[in-house]
Amino acid sequence: MVGAKGRMGSHVVDAVNGAQDMQLAFALDAGDDLMRITPENTDVVVEFTVPSVSLDNVLALVKRGVDVVVGTTGWTDERLAKVTAALAEAPRDDQAVFIAPNFAISAVLADYFAKVAAPYFESAEVIELHHPTKVDAPSGTAIHTARAIADARKAAGLGAMPDATETDGGSRGQVVDGVHVHAVRLRGLNAHEEVLLGNAGEQLTIRADSFDRISFMPGVLLAVRKVADGGHAGLTVGLDKFLDL
Incomplete structure (x- = not known):
């Protein structure tokens, strides 16, 4: 979890800890070293920070070779294009980044x-x-x-x-x-x-x-499970993609 001490991040930490099929690898916040995260110790990173740092976080995590679920808002077409470009150079062909405008x-x-x-x-x-x-x-x-x-x-x-x-x-x-x-x-x-x-x-x-922010947690856990299960390589935007609508 990146942004673990934030308003949303703290709820995500609790939700992951309460899920029987998940284990929290790291609870990181501002100032913590993202380089601690590797494919060997982490399957999926949940990123809930602020728009000013989220893009750099996601690009760094893509380079690390881990999948990312992003709840931070403020994504423009230009910023999304940078994520797509980074994924094209990612260490894994099946690497995934999922961004949700809303998890409710x-x-x-x-x-x-x-x-x-x-x-x-x-x-x-x-x-x-x-x-x-x-x-x-x-x-x-x-x-x-x-x-x-x-x-x-x-x-x-x-x-x-x-x-x-x-x-x-x-x-x-x-x-x-x-x-x-x-x-x-x-x-x-x-x-x-x-x-x-x-x-x-x-x-x-x-x-x-x-x-209440707890209303977003079922959507966050759904996204983590879908990304971890594979089959969603590249950039996916919107939780509707995972709801079979």
Whole structure:
């Protein structure tokens, strides 16, 4: 576990220790030496740190020849491309890196349902709500959802969504592939996402709420098991790939 003392990492340590089919090799945090990790003592590394160090951690671990499950957010296309390039030069042909925008099963299903529903609605917007100590906005989950909606609309041959706004001072949120994404940071929240889809005279709301970080642990353990079992060489993004949806 890399990031073992963090808000998420400490829960992962407890989850791994509580799993009968897993054994914790190392619990590392900032300042600890990643070079202690080798294929001989570690099957899968779980990386939950911060965006500013996550890429370097993942690249270093790929060079070490170990598989990695990443929960840190803030992944851009450019950063993902660097991981793909590193895997092409990895010590093992079957080496795997898995990155999850979200490990909560409810959030993954909400993302999937939004993608299924998107072609049937004229308008769609995403609202994500998190605690005020979250360092990135919008969340990786919301960006992933917006891109899924945009891809589904494009595949269905739909054009741009209606929006007569001329000047908004930023209140319309960040636009991700044509989909407006709004971020709320509020004390008392944990991790929440709402997708609004609308037609004339009707609206569909898809909402996922994670009230406690423990809700992410079944998804983390699922990803570790899938990666450890093999058959997922290269870079995989999104827990939906492991849910047989």
